[in-house]
Each structure stands twice: as C-alpha cells, then as structure tokens.
Amino acid sequence: MCDALKGDLRDILIGLLPALVPLFLFGFYPLAYAAYVSLFRYNLKYPSLYGFVGGGNYVEVTQTYYFQGSLTSSVIFAVIAIPIILFASLALAMLAARKFRGSGFVQWLILVPWGIPYVVAGLDWKWIFDSNYGLFNAVLLNLGLIDSYKPWLTMQWPAMIVVIISFIWVTLPLPTLLFLAGIQSIPQELYEAALVDGARAVARFRAITFTWLKPIFLIVVILTTLLSIQVFDPIYVITQGGPADFTALITYFTFQEMFTFLDFGHASALAFMIFIVSIVLIFAYFYVLRLGRLRLRA
C-alpha cells in the first residue's frame, strides 16, 4: 500500500513538474510580484519616493489623463474585432468544410496567415495604407474616390481600422480551424434527419450546427477576447499608439507606463486590473453560454 502510494506520488510529480515549473516560474510568480509592486510607489524616475501606498496606484491610474481614453479605445477595438472574427471564422469554416474541387487548397489558404508574425503583417498593412507611397491611396485616386493622397494613419478612425484589419487578418485562421474541426465532427445523420423533418436552413443551423459547436464557440470567444485585450504587436509597429493616443489601448499604455515613464507601480496596477477583467470576462462567457463550470472530465 505504502509503495503503491509512493509510486503514485512519483508519477504525479513526473507528470506535473515539467509543465508547472515554467508555468509558475514565468506565470504566477511574476504575476504575484506585479501584484506586490502594484501596492508600492515605485517610479524609477523618483526612486526616493519608494514606499507602500496600498491601493494608491489603482486610484491614481484611474485618474490619469489617458485612462478613460485608452479604456474607450480598448472597448472600441474589442467590440469591432471580436464579433467580426467570430462570424467570419464561422463563415470561413463552413465554406472550408464543403466538399468541392479545390477545397483542400482553400483549407490551406485560410490557414496561411496563421504562421505570419503580427509584426510582419502589421508592417505590410501599414505600407499598403502609407500616406505617400501606399497602394490604397493610389487605387482610390485612380478610381477618383479621393482628390489627393490622404494620410490615413494620422486620422483616428482610419488608423484604428487599419490596426483592426491587420489584427483580424492574422487572428482569423486559428478560430476557423477550431470551427472547421468542429463542423467536420458533426454526424451527417443529424442533418439528414432534420431534412426529413422539413427543417429550413436557418433552423438546421441553429438546432444542429450551433448547438454542436457550442463548446468550440466558447473556446473561440475566450481566445479571441484574450488576444484582443492583450493586443500589442500591431499597434507597436503600425501606429505606436497614435494619432492622439486613439489606438493606444490599455495594454499599450501599460507598456508606456513601464518603459517610457518608468512607473512600475502604475504599470503593475494597470496590468493587474487587466488580469482581473480578463478573468471576470471569461467567467461571464461560461455563465452566458450556460456551459456550467469548466470541467476536467466528459
């Protein structure tokens, strides 16, 4: 009995340690550190002010000049990007799941942007919308839609849209892949039965496709939300937060607090708030999609 117990313990340790070491050393330990720092006045520009301030940093960051603006920008970004990615990836998956000549190629094509770094895609789209040499300006001018070249990336909404386009372009493949895998796992008999019962296309989609895909829907919503909350690379290479901080999402300002203003206390407080919001959002998804608790077993 005792030996068996020891054997089990050994197996559990072998099973968990390789994964939990990086997870705790580079995930939770730094997070705990950030939570700790967020309670201190800790600004490298004013080291003499170092000291415990409790919730002071949290109160202060909500009163900074950028907080409301960047929060609004984050919400704008998420509210535009997340629904588009959800619907577009589902639509793409439904297209890719059809059997037609060349459907294999279409499946490959849809996945292509997946392996392209956000940085590369961002620079590509940035150059397409460049104010002096961009393709977009040239095409619009040729079509007579504009009189002269426009500096798109210095205008608030166009800049935001370019960032969102480049984000969506790279982000779409993974959700599409997940949906595609899900669609292909739906038993065809369900559709046949529905056809026999005379269900219309919309009813078939709702009763079968959507119901079956619900767990994947949850994964996709969570993944997409996380990526849009934590988005950084496209903003960094395309707009650097401009124009007038309109594309400086909350993560971008956290980055700036940390590396431009060197205020680790503020930055950690912001980052910890983002973490809490992420968790709340994900519990909300579980609740809304009525999937109950995240479970370990089928």
Added chain:
Amino acid sequence: MGRGEQIAIGVAVVLVAIWILFPIVWMVNLSLQTEPQITTVPPYYLPPTPTLRNYEFVLNAEQAIKERLKYFGIAGEFLPAVAAQYPRGIVNSVVVALTIVGINLVAGTLASYTFTRGRFWGRMKLFYASIVGRLIPPVAVVVPYYIILFGLRMLDTIPAVIMIHAYFTLPLTIWVLNTYLATIPEDIEDAARVDGYSRLETLRKIVFPLIKPGIVAIGIISFMMSWTEFFFAFMVTKTEAARTLPVIIGFMSAQPVKPVGIIMASGLIAMIPALIIIAVFRRYLIRGLVAGAVR
C-alpha cells in the same frame, strides 16, 4: 449541389483568396523592387526590374554589401545593421520553436494526463491555475522576468526565451488535450493497470497512440504560437544571441529610414516554415482537433 450554390461558393472562394493573398502578393511585389522604386508615386503594380537583392541582403548582409561596394563604390540606400542578424535569427527561431514543440508534446501530455486521470488533492485547483496562466497580460510579467532572468544569469539567452514560450503555450495545450483525453474510455487503461503497468507506462504504451492526432495538432499550434511571438522575445533579448525573427523584423521597422524592401523580404522568408507545415499537416491538424472538439 445546385447551380446557384456552386456560383455562391465560387464567389466566396475568390473573395477569400483575395483577402488572404493580396497582402502577401503585395509583399512579394515590394520585396522584388529597389528602395527608389518602392518610393515612387504611383507605386509599381509589378516590379519594373525584378531583383533579389533584398533577399541577398537579408540572408548574407556582409557579402551583399561587399558586392555593392565593388560594383557601385557605395553601399547605396540606407541598410539597417540589424538585418545582419537575420541568418542567426532564423536559427534562433527554429531552435526555439522546435524545442517548444517538444516541451508541449512531453510536458503538455504528461500534465494533461495527470490532471485528467490522477486522483490527488488540489487537482482541480492546479488545473484551473494552469489554464488561468494564459490570462496573465504579458505586460504584467515582463519586468519581473527581467529580475528573475537577471538573477538566473539568463538574460538574452535562448533557454530564457524557450522557458517563457513554454509558459504561454502550455495552458492551451493542457486544455485542448484535456478535452481530447476525456473522450477516451478509461476501461482500457484500467485493464492495463491491472496488468501491472504504472500510470506513466499506461500513458506511453496505451494512451499515447490513441491521442496521437491530438498531439500532432497541439505540436503545430504551439509551433505557430512560438514562431510568431514578438513581445516576450523582444523584451528579454538584447543581441543576436537570442533574438528571434519577429524581433529582428520589429527592429528593422524601428529604423529612422524604413528599408521597406528588406522588411518585406525578411517577412516573406519568415512565413515559409508555417506555409510548409500547414500544407503537410493540414489533414492531421483538422482530424486531430475533431476528437478534442467533441466532449
């Protein structure tokens, strides 16, 4: 399939192809032009004098500069010094991404299996914790990284990048494999256990072959995540010793004068592994996620 449906699918496919291929085609176009050609108004829709010099420069900067000096006496337009790190960056990126695949296959499978089948105190808490790990905003942890890595004398090393990538790829791996393992009946394993196999032997000999498709899918997903990751690698590396491709490309774009042709060429080279992997493993990838998708 009706005629109308066929046309609808055809139109949809063309639209999708334009959406995905057009930015890539434009990159190819720019990468084959010289800098003065790129900054012409209106832009050339096809390279007027196609040249591979951007690729040559990215792959072997020293040689390319020497040749230009020999022929023209000057190096020509602005050339970013960081591009000289590109070949080393390819090596770094490949090493990091492949190691990450290995770590996810071994550590991810082990952990996921232990969470799914093990019976021990704190199992659920640890499982949640390992998934919640992915929710931590990257900005929150980079400064602590600096302190930790400094203490371990691992700043600007490839193992540091690997450890960090392992941390942020493992949660998804554990989650996906967990849903996958849940579809496999436990009876077979019980039988193996009765026959005297230990847990780990059961995993290796019985379960592993059954979940192979899921493991292939996980390997590819983690490869892509690591291959395209920019922020962490950007923060913890300082020299070419550990910089990955996205970091080097990011640095090129931060130059006072943007070498657009060179950036596009390096971006295109950085896409190649992913294109090949997707082409080779597409079927496994979709099949591997199917069982995982069904609870």
